[in-house]
Amino acid sequence: MARLAEAEDTLRAIGAGEVDAFVVPDGNDGQRVFTLESADRPYRIFVENMRDGAATVSPSGLILYANRRLADLLARPRQDIVGAQLSTFVAGDALIVPRELRGLRDASESFEWELLDNHGTTVPVLVGVSALEVGGDDLTCLTFSDLTAHKSQGREIAQLSVIQAEQMADLQDAQVALIQQATHDALTGLPNRALLVDRIDQALSQAQRSARCTAVYFLDVDRFKHVNDTKGHAAGDIVLRRVAKTLTSVLRPMDTVARLGGDEFVVLAPDIDSRLHAVDLGTRIVEVVCRQPEFGDGEPVTISVGLAVSMRGRKNAETMVSEADTAMYKAKSLGGARAEIFDEALGKQAHDRLSAHNILETALGDHRVVAHFQPLVDIRSRTVAGFEALARIVQPDGSLLPPAAFIPIAEDTGLVVPLGERILGLACDEARRWPLQSELTVAVNISARQFEPGDLTMIVRNVLKATDLNPRCLHLELTETALIDIHPEVLTQMGHLRDLGVHIGLDDFGTGYASLTHLRRLPVTFVKIDQSFVQGVGGGRDDDRIVSAVIDLAANLGLRSIAEGVETEAQFDRLLELGCDQAQGFLFGRPLPPSAVAAIVESS
Numbered sequence: 001m002a003r004l005a006e007a008e009d010t011l012r013a014i015g016a017g018e019v020d021a022f023v024v025p026d027g028n029d030g031q032r033v034f035t036l037e038s039a040d041r042p043y044r045i046f047v048e049n050m051r052d053g054a055a056t057v058s059p060s061g062l063i064l065y066a067n068r069r070l071a072d073l074l075a076r077p078r079q080d081i082v083g084a085q086l087s088t089f090v091a092g093d094a095l096i097v098p099r100e101l102r103g104l105r106d107a108s109e110s111f112e113w114e115l116l117d118n119h120g121t122t123v124p125v126l127v128g129v130s131a132l133e134v135g136g137d138d139l140t141c142l143t144f145s146d147l148t149a150h151k152s153q154g155r156e157i158a159q160l161s162v163i164q165a166e167q168m169a170d171l172q173d174a175q176v177a178l179i180q181q182a183t184h185d186a187l188t189g190l191p192n193r194a195l196l197v198d199r200i201d202q203a204l205s206q207a208q209r210s211a212r213c214t215a216v217y218f219l220d221v222d223r224f225k226h227v228n229d230t231k232g233h234a235a236g237d238i239v240l241r242r243v244a245k246t247l248t249s250v251l252r253p254m255d256t257v258a259r260l261g262g263d264e265f266v267v268l269a270p271d272i273d274s275r276l277h278a279v280d281l282g283t284r285i286v287e288v289v290c291r292q293p294e295f296g297d298g299e300p301v302t303i304s305v306g307l308a309v310s311m312r313g314r315k316n317a318e319t320m321v322s323e324a325d326t327a328m329y330k331a332k333s334l335g336g337a338r339a340e341i342f343d344e345a346l347g348k349q350a351h352d353r354l355s356a357h358n359i360l361e362t363a364l365g366d367h368r369v370v371a372h373f374q375p376l377v378d379i380r381s382r383t384v385a386g387f388e389a390l391a392r393i394v395q396p397d398g399s400l401l402p403p404a405a406f407i408p409i410a411e412d413t414g415l416v417v418p419l420g421e422r423i424l425g426l427a428c429d430e431a432r433r434w435p436l437q438s439e440l441t442v443a444v445n446i447s448a449r450q451f452e453p454g455d456l457t458m459i460v461r462n463v464l465k466a467t468d469l470n471p472r473c474l475h476l477e478l479t480e481t482a483l484i485d486i487h488p489e490v491l492t493q494m495g496h497l498r499d500l501g502v503h504i505g506l507d508d509f510g511t512g513y514a515s516l517t518h519l520r521r522l523p524v525t526f527v528k529i530d531q532s533f534v535q536g537v538g539g540g541r542d543d544d545r546i547v548s549a550v551i552d553l554a555a556n557l558g559l560r561s562i563a564e565g566v567e568t569e570a571q572f573d574r575l576l577e578l579g580c581d582q583a584q585g586f587l588f589g590r591p592l593p594p595s596a597v598a599a600i601v602e603s604s
């Protein structure tokens, strides 16, 4: 169709590799494209081997050329691509019309498209546009960079950051839990000692600027050990949680309830009007706890409270807690279920207790705990029947400390266990020297706490073996006030002791509130009537009738009766009349050191 000159130019252009395709009208208003395949042309080699897809598009949107990579991207043979409309291969509603292509070219920016491959899968691509002018015709060159890898990396990054955010949240949760753990008690969720001390210190420093009081309450559940022992630890835990809940409900939001461990709680009430108000609150705490329904089938849960008050923030946290603790001990010793306030006298008592404890501890270590022996006489024959071993501490200056100064603290702290073992050894060792045929008995006081380690029978058996003492000559005296709760385990141990052949009896009989129960349940063979009753014997008052009744009761049960603290002949005569078996008291002799015992034994 072209003129020769033009035809020559065209042929030269084809020869030079400058022509890719011919566009020819197809006779039906459409166009047809004929591509020239000459692989040897340098730029074509370059374009064919590009990492990106490339296409040349006619002004009407027809694809005139597509490289191999674009065919790969679209997963189609090249002949299906060349001659087709570009819009066929673009996903979404991006309608590619020539006008738009021009707009794209003018923007001369890259942008993102999604191509549609032969399988209907979308392929994200970054599209680059440039204009190409050939013989007055505006062609558009497009390049397509595959973004699939980028996109999935981006997704991974997004996913990673989600995971990271979750991990961060977990970490924060763990941190919160750790702080909670370090400052709170696991069982009740209440603040622990560390947090409490911090809060008390804060309250005290604030109180320094005001004329207000700060009150600290030390709480201890009464007979909690009994609940744990008889109903199990799970029941104990329930009691503790219940107490914690009750306390929290009755106090102000500004107050702190903390658990120190075991059955011990501390309440901090800052900003209180006066000492009187502080005491009121203590009483109220006792009341609400005691008002709770009783636990299971058992007795109601009660609590002992000690309180310490600071005016204007004087004192420190440690002092306040220890003062409240001391006051709590007083509340306990007064029978529990009550609140007591700390004062100077109590402070002195606490100090004395501590020094008594230290004195006893060092005396045990230095072998300065000794036994003195007080004779017991047979009332009918008025002859010595045996001795009771009574503990004494020899002080560094040689003077003697009586049991009243150290037995109560020994009971509290458990030092009574090694102390009791020491006296038992000393007593049996002494009794070994007495003539066999005399059958003199030696009585040793045993504290209820000595049953706790569970090895009392073994200790007694070993001592008997080591001293070769006739078991029948060993009398164990149990103070009955200490026997309010008789654990089945203690009963079993007493049975074993009886099996050894030793005698067990109740000391200070009549002073405990369950005397008769004890007589019935325990494997005892003697009772020692408390000296407070014996003093009134022969006086024609109630005491005389009580002593008389106890002697009869003992006789009827086949038990030996022993009167303690006999000081006068009148008392002795009356005891003889009443049929009492044995007597012990200053009338016959005071407790004596071992050196003085031999003389009495010989004369008996």
Ligand code: C2E
Pocket (backbone or CB within 6 Å): 374, 389, 390, 391, 402, 403, 404, 407, 416, 419, 420, 423, 445, 446, 447, 477, 479, 507, 508, 531, 564, 565, 566, 567, 584, 585, 586, 587, 591
């Ligand atoms: P207890 O077992 O009832 O001992 C009798 C106490 O009464 C002794 O006091 C004794 O000295 C005193 N006493 C004896 N006759 C008379 C008297 O005619 N009039 C007066 N007013 N008192 C008399 P002690 O030696 O001071 O012992 C006191 C308590 O300490 C003992 O009472 C006993 O419960 C406890 N105790 C003593 N030694 C031990 C021990 O080794 N272990 C344990 N657990 N407790 C002990």
Ligand code: MG
Pocket (backbone or CB within 6 Å): 388, 445, 477, 507
């Ligand atoms: Mg005794």
Ligand code: MG
Pocket (backbone or CB within 6 Å): 507, 508, 528, 530, 531, 564
């Ligand atoms: Mg006694």
